[in-house]
Amino acid sequence: MDPLLPVLLLLLSLAAFSAASDEIDGCGGFVEASSGLAKSKRASESKFDYSDITVELCTVDGLVKESTQCAPNGYYFIPVYDKGSFIVRVKGPKGWSWKPETVPVVIDQNGCNGNADMNFQFTGFTVSGKIVGAVGGKSCSKDGGPSGVKVELLSDLDELVASALTSSTGGYAFVNIIPGLYRLRASHPDYEIEMTGSSEVDLRFGNAVVDDVFFVSGYNIHGSVVAQGNPILGVHLYLYSNDVKEVPCSQGLTDAPREGALCHAVSGVDGKFSFRSMPCGSYDLLPYYRGENTVFDVSPSSLHVSLEHSHMTIPQKFQVTGFSVGGHVVDGYGAGIEGAKVIVDGQLRAVTDNLGYYRLDQVTSKKYDIVAEKDHYKFNRLENFMVKSA
Missing domain, CATH: 2.60.40.10 (Immunoglobulins)
Known part of the structure; x- marks a missing residue:
């Protein structure tokens, strides 16, 4: 036998082993537009270039192991150096839709999914x-x-x-x-x-x-007014703001409790009121309720609301807690007495002003014992005196 033949066979074996060891598995395929998207492309628009599209090989947990850019015609190939289960994922500009977005792959001795192409379509x-x-x-x-x-x-x-x-x-x-x-x-x-x-x-x-x-154009503010759980008709609500300068409402502001009111609403028979088409902003609501001769007390006396970009129903209800009445303490000549204490049912409720007038707030319709006190003066008592609203 030729003495060079064993050496030649050894070299051929080494070369075959080296080629096998240098062979790299990979995942490949094409990215292309769907048929519907391709048909919608206008003749005046240039041919699409796929080179901005990225295809990634990821672990099943989403960790990127390898990535590649597509060729202008949409072809891609990702070299793979490990065996196991992976995911191939396509990534393009934000807002583009893909079918599918990901493809599960198994890389083994037969290649990447048996060396089958994994194609992606972008659809819209x-x-x-x-x-x-x-x-x-x-x-x-x-x-x-x-x-x-x-x-x-x-x-x-x-x-x-x-x-x-x-x-x-x-x-x-x-x-x-x-x-x-x-x-x-x-x-x-x-x-x-x-x-x-x-x-x-x-x-x-x-x-x-x-x-x-x-x-x-605006949002509605809804609320309600009650007294002892019952709806109250005819309570006036005034809208103010240090934030909002103008609203589409300007009627019925002449009797507002203070200047600067933007809008006005009145509670209905169900006790509910509404301010309609208000712009987003911060507001203050002031209630005002009076009968023919009586101003009623409403709690809270003002309420801050922040109107966002939606209709709003105020969770807290306004409560009519009573009404206010006034009186006059005079001497035997009818002159007002300043500084007299007004005691109601044993509790100090008011002190007369320089003309002898006083005011009692949050009074309800019932009988009271009322007496005035001041040093060196003696006054008549009002016992079981019935106070009514009017």
Whole structure:
């Protein structure tokens, strides 16, 4: 036998071993547009370049082990150095939709999923926007907006394509939308929504952010007034603010308890009152209740409320706790006596002013024992004196 033959066979074996040891397994396939997305592409638009798309090899827990950029035609290949179970994940620009988003893979002696291609399709883009609400003062969040508004995306044939509800910031988004001409529609059972611009959307090959074309003109403040649990009719409520300068309400302010009232409401037979279409902001509510000759006491005497981008029902009820009455302490000549103490049922309730007048607050309709006291004076007592509102 030729003495060089064993040496040659050894070299060939080493070369084969080296080639086998250098062979690298990998996961590969294509990223491409779906047929619906491809059909929507306009002839004037340039051929799509997939090189901005990333494909990642991740552990089952989501830890990225390897990643690669796609070739311009969408082909990708990820080298794999370990055996086991993994996930291949596609990542593109934010707002793009994928089918599928991930593919589970097993890498063993047969390669990555048996060396089968793992292909991904991107199927659509995102159309997003915001519903704007009325802002009255600096206390309103700049990022806020009315939530729960239904926004619909309609085709040029008025067919419903997608719908969404606005978030706590007023934002909405439609995902997986193919390019085309669309129209927006917004609705809410309790809000008055105005349209301040065109609702048409011309979606090209990419995401779209819609202009703020929908506007909620204001929000309602609801509350109630009771006395011993029963609703009270005819209590006047006045709205003030150091934050909001103008509201769409200016009637019935002439009898306000103090100047600067923005709006006025009156409780109905059910004890409820409402301020409608108020802009977001901070307000103070002052109740005022009087009969023909009597001013009633209402608690609390004022209430601070912060109106966000939604209707508001005040959880605390106004309570009519009684009424106020006045009196006059005089001497035998009818002249007022200053500094006389007025004792009601054994409790000091008032002191007369320089003209002898006094005021008793939070009085209810019942009988009282009332007496006036001052050094060197003696006064008649009012025993079982019935006090009534009028």
